[in-house]
Amino acid sequence: MNEIRKRVGAIIMRDGKILLAKIRDNGYWTLPGGGIEENETLENALSREIMEETSLQVVSAQKYGEFLSDGTRNPLRTRNLTFAFLVETTGTPVGQNEISEAKWFSASEALKLEKLAQSAEFFVKKLAKEKKLK
DSSP states (O other): OOOEEEEEEEEEEETTEEEEEEETTTOOEEOSEEEOOTTOOHHHHHHHHHHHHHOOEEEEEEEEEEEEOOSTTSTTOOEEEEEEEEEEEESOOOOOTTEEEEEEEOHHHHHTOSSBOHHHHHHHHHHHHTTSOO
16 A cells, blocks of 8 residues: 555535535545645645635634545545544635535535545544534
8 A cells, every 4th residue: 555645624514514625637526625745734734725726715723533544435546644624714615726626515415426535425424423514
């Protein structure tokens, strides 16, 4: 197995729905976010990635959990360690750069997606169980 890639993921919710981002290269839906650059804090990586991918401005972020994928859904078989945050944002999401689309989903809609990243599935299920997402 390849080395583990550390990334941040934003759990952005509005009106009982979660924002997911569709990766342009492989069509997978995931939490908006991405890799952490050298000497970058998790919070700075989160703000940078959210702005780059969705044009949203982060207002606040609270660490929510971590998830280590097994790489089976990743075309490169890369394992990702995702540091997820509950994030408040301002603005209207627009998919940009490596994201082709940013869209709001209910938990049930998200879990029916054919191409849902492991980390997104894990956190959507966790949020639904905790009744933070319908």
